[in-house]
Amino acid sequence: MILKSQVEWALHCCAILAGLPEGRYLSTKALAEFHGLPKEYLSKALQSLSQAKLVESTLGPSGGYRLARPTAEITFLDVVEAVEGKERTFACSNIRANNPCRPEGYCEAGPCAVARVMWDADEAWRAKLRSVSLAALVQTLEQEIPTTLWQSSFQWVLKRAG
Amino acid sequence: MILKSQVEWALHCCAILAGLPEGRYLSTKALAEFHGLPKEYLSKALQSLSQAKLVESTLGPSGGYRLARPTAEITFLDVVEAVEGKERTFACSNIRANNPCRPEGYCEAGPCAVARVMWDADEAWRAKLRSVSLAALVQTLEQEIPTTLWQSSFQWVLKRAG
DNA sequence: TAGAATACGGATAATAAATATCCTTATTGC
DNA sequence: GCAATAAGGATATTTATTATCCGTATTCTA
Numbered sequence: 001m002i003l004k005s006q007v008e009w010a011l012h013c014c015a016i017l018a019g020l021p022e023g024r025y026l027s028t029k030a031l032a033e034f035h036g037l038p039k040e041y042l043s044k045a046l047q048s049l050s051q052a053k054l055v056e057s058t059l060g061p062s063g064g065y066r067l068a069r070p071t072a073e074i075t076f077l078d079v080v081e082a083v084e085g086k087e088r089t090f091a092c093s094n095i096r097a098n099n100p101c102r103p104e105g106y107c108e109a110g111p112c113a114v115a116r117v118m119w120d121a122d123e124a125w126r127a128k129l130r131s132v133s134l135a136a137l138v139q140t141l142e143q144e145i146p147t148t149l150w151q152s153s154f155q156w157v158l159k160r161a162g
Numbered sequence: 163m164i165l166k167s168q169v170e171w172a173l174h175c176c177a178i179l180a181g182l183p184e185g186r187y188l189s190t191k192a193l194a195e196f197h198g199l200p201k202e203y204l205s206k207a208l209q210s211l212s213q214a215k216l217v218e219s220t221l222g223p224s225g226g227y228r229l230a231r232p233t234a235e236i237t238f239l240d241v242v243e244a245v246e247g248k249e250r251t252f253a254c255s256n257i258r259a260n261n262p263c264r265p266e267g268y269c270e271a272g273p274c275a276v277a278r279v280m281w282d283a284d285e286a287w288r289a290k291l292r293s294v295s296l297a298a299l300v301q302t303l304e305q306e307i308p309t310t311l312w313q314s315s316f317q318w319v320l321k322r323a324g
Numbered sequence: 325t326a327g328a329a330t331a332c333g334g335a336t337a338a339t340a341a342a343t344a345t346c347c348t349t350a351t352t353g354c
Numbered sequence: 355g356c357a358a359t360a361a362g363g364a365t366a367t368t369t370a371t372t373a374t375c376c377g378t379a380t381t382c383t384a
Contacts, residue, residue: 222352
């Protein structure tokens with residue numbers, strides 16, 4: 001079990017969009033170029049973000065994407081779920097129902113104990129992702145990335161932002 | 163991203179093996195029949211458990227599997243990792259290295275900030291799975307499953323255990 | 325107003341992973 | 355010796371992921 005690579009792409013794209021000045025848009029082309037990713041396929045990830053209302057888009061030249069909400073109000077979980085979907089990572093097929101000793105017409109009361117544990121763990125994962133916002137990510141990046149690289153990247157993006 | 167169905171199968175099989183009396187074995191055939199699963203493919207999951215040293219096996223008629231450790235010393239994480247592997251659920255391809263503004267020969271210091279968050283969440287998931295033992299699962303099941311079903315299942319298993 | 329650049333969605337292909345089956349071998353109990 | 359078993363290799367089958375291509379509507383710019 002491994003997350004789609006689109007999750008990684010979407011998170012990095014959001015990090016870039018988070019630094020975009022108010023009212024400006026950045027195109028798929030620019031995002032793909034900046035990250036060295038296939039433009040057409042990255043486009044699908046961005047469309048997922050758009051459908052999840054995490055980003056807004058405009059058409060035409062100078063079109064592209066921008067965040068739809070303040071960076072403090074978008075979490076890692078939002079992005080991950082936009083790309084991966086909201087379904088739990090453990091699917092219970094209720095195999096206990098195949099127990100040959102199960103009486104006719106017997107129906108289990110609640111969810112399986114095995115599934116509950118797996119779902120609790122899934123929720124712990126999601127809680128952790130929910131606890132980190134894009135704002136927090138940007139703050140970390142700003143501290144870690146060398147100033148010159150940070151600024152040159154910012155310039156690179158601005159030059160291409162519509 | 164969804165866990166293999168073998169994870170579910172392995173957990174339920176371990177729950178059964180946890181109730182097996184000292185020194186007895188239960189075959190793949192019996193476990194497959196009890197859960198309504200394809201014997202050949204379930205066998206692969208049990209082999210994974212065996213390779214991870216969570217269960218022991220013997221050959222021949224009356225052969226099969228039994229737990230290799232006390233139920234209190236086998237966790238959900240042990241079983242999940244035996245089947246799914248120990249790799250993290252987020253793979254960082256280090257796409258920041260594709261940044262066109264990155265100076266020649268520049269080398270990132272530590273892991274990417276995005277990956278760290280994803281890995282923290284992964285660890286939260288694992289911690290939760292690590293916190294639940296087979297002993298705890300059996301205790302829950304014993305409380306939840308109707309006594310008659312519990313006992314008849316136990317009898318069913320014992321009749322087939324070598 | 326024409327043309328170019330864009331997001332969007334549908335269709336399709338290529339690759340990888342999960343699911344499943346079959347067969348052979350070595351071991352064990354009867 | 356025979357039957358039942360775990361183990362592991364080989365091979366399909368099915369599904370998911372990754373990727374590309376194309377047509378359409380929209381928007382900016384010249």
